[in-house]
Amino acid sequence: MEYRGASAYNDDEFFKNYITRRNREESPNNIIEKPILLELIGNVEGKKVLDLGCGDAKFGSELLKKGCISYDGVEGSENMVREATKNLNGTEGQVHLASMETWNFEADNYDLVVSRLALHYLEELKVLFKKVHKSLTDNGKFIFSVQHPVLTSSTKSAAASSSKTDWIVDDYFNSGVRIEPWIDKKVVKYHRTIEEYYQLLKQAGFMIEDMREGTPRPEKIKSESEYNRRMRIPLFLMFSCKGD
Structure with missing residues (x-):
């Protein structure tokens, strides 16, 4: 069986394993992607934030603590929405059970739209990007991360081993x-x-x-061997964009 979009997270076993994996201290999401994304985002005080594919909304809770005045998380998985609701309890944050494609983007409403490692699950981005652009206030920003294209074009290596030491990049220019x-x-x-x-x-x-490719920072990675492994191939691609 192949899972599409948020459906994988509605598989209880997969969801449990994912949460355990995702919340590891040494997770690349925590030690490589997140610090760079926060650097790109900068000061969120007084800002209205939309988070597309928000997952468990722990990131949203952190942004609220940093001073954003509102947070809307959009998430397509019921399991994730339940987890996000717990994490946002007692805050100004809200989570909405909806797909990113069907979410009603209110025009000129958000100062910041973020998305962490969710957009590579979508077949069509052209329309979504236009909706995001329309939803931003003047000087609003769209900042997101996706799985790096080098990785999405090396599925042969992923099938061969879960802990890879070499990556076969193939079929790169065929989207x-x-x-x-x-x-x-x-x-x-x-x-x-x-x-x-x-x-x-x-x-x-x-x-x-x-634009960033998630260059590993040695101070964030405890193991020298792990740092050296992470320096071999990019895991993430990140963009910081402004409504023109």
Whole structure:
């Protein structure tokens, strides 16, 4: 069975394993992607935030503690929404059970739209990017991370080993479906080149202010061998965009 979008997280076994894996102190999401994303986001005081594919909304809870005045998380998994509701309890944050594609983007409403490692689950981004652009206030920003295209084009290596030492990059310029073995399940993701992400953002009206590939920082990784392994291949691609 192949899982699409948020459906994998409604599998109770997968969800439990994912939460355990995701909350590891040494998770690359925590030691590589998150610090860079927070750097790109900067000061959130007084801002209204929308989080697409918010997961358990722990990130939203953190943004609220940093001073954002409102937080809307959009999440398609019922299991994730229940977890997010617990994490946002007692805050100004809300989580909404909806897919990113069907969410009603209110025009000129958000100062910041964020998305962490969710957009590579979507087949169509062109329309979504335009909706995000429309939803931003003047000087609003869209900041997101996705799985790096080098990884989404190396599924042969993912199928061979869960702890890889070499990566076979193939079929890079052909965008589309990739079936990735992940936490003992098969998950559908969509491969796009860096160029394609860039062009889609420009076509939607965004000005790209910054782009990062998640260069590992030695002070964040305890093991020298793990640091050396993480220096071999990019895991994440991040964009910081401003409504033009």
